[in-house]
Amino acid sequence: MIEFKDVSLTYPNGHQGLKNVNLKIEQGEMIVVVGLSGAGKSTLIRSINQLVKPTSGELMVDGKNSLAFNERDLRKMRTDIGMIFQSYNLVRRMSVLRNVLSGALGRTSTARSIFGLFKHEDKQLALRSLDRVGIAEKAYSRADQLSGGQQQRVSIARALTQKTKVFLADEPVASLDPPTSHIVMKDLRKINREDNITMIVNLHFIDMAMEYADRIIGMRNGEVVFDGPASEVTEKTFEDIYGRPIKEDDKMSEQDEETTENETASHKEGDSA
């Protein structure tokens, strides 16, 4: 279980990224965090594995205050938390399989990892993970030869190979077109259901949030301003969270097909550059 107890985070420039956040997150929950740009969604997600460190309060992970962890405890905690980023964070020149296997580094000795000598069971797990996200046939391709959606699925397979209890996904579909975004979100939800992995996902689009979340956390100016079951959320809830009326841009289904196709095309060009 993860619990925020009165957690605040002030950035070095004095900006308050989180203000007195109180949250309890049970193992296996599927949570989507929403809010306008700058509301503090990334700060909230990243504070869980201390990519950014809260400056006050307690952040309990399995009953221990992670803010008091030393480097060793922190490293151990991070092996239980998989990160999925908007930009995939793959090693582009390496094979897909090698990227996925990097999820097993936390339990591989330095000597073995230098020579890429991963255990047979880890290789099997990596291949199985690629199969679960539907891209087993890409195992031996170079990562940068894959489309954006495929690269994101490699990063999900990497987190699966890490054998984590929690996935933190920071805008995982922000660079993807609508159909590909749905494939990625369906993969995350399937893994959540099948493996009881806690998913905490930042999303921009309110229709995606309502479709895939069990619980929605709404943020504004560093504060949690809504926390409840997705089944109870309406457009009015989002208007309250955002503090303004809902616009077309807030829904993925309303996105201009032409724009998203162009974005995908330029994204692919960027990938192969």
Ligand SMILES: Nc1ncnc2c1ncn2[C@@H]1O[C@H](COP(=O)(O)OP(=O)(O)OP(=O)(O)O)[C@@H](O)[C@H]1O
């Ligand atoms: N390293 C930093 N130093 C100072 N301020 C920061 C830093 N990182 C983020 N902030 C500020 O903290 C606030 C919350 O940022 P955060 O990235 O968490 O928002 P967000 O809701 O994820 O936004 P977006 O949807 O645009 O990614 C913003 O006002 C941002 O400018």
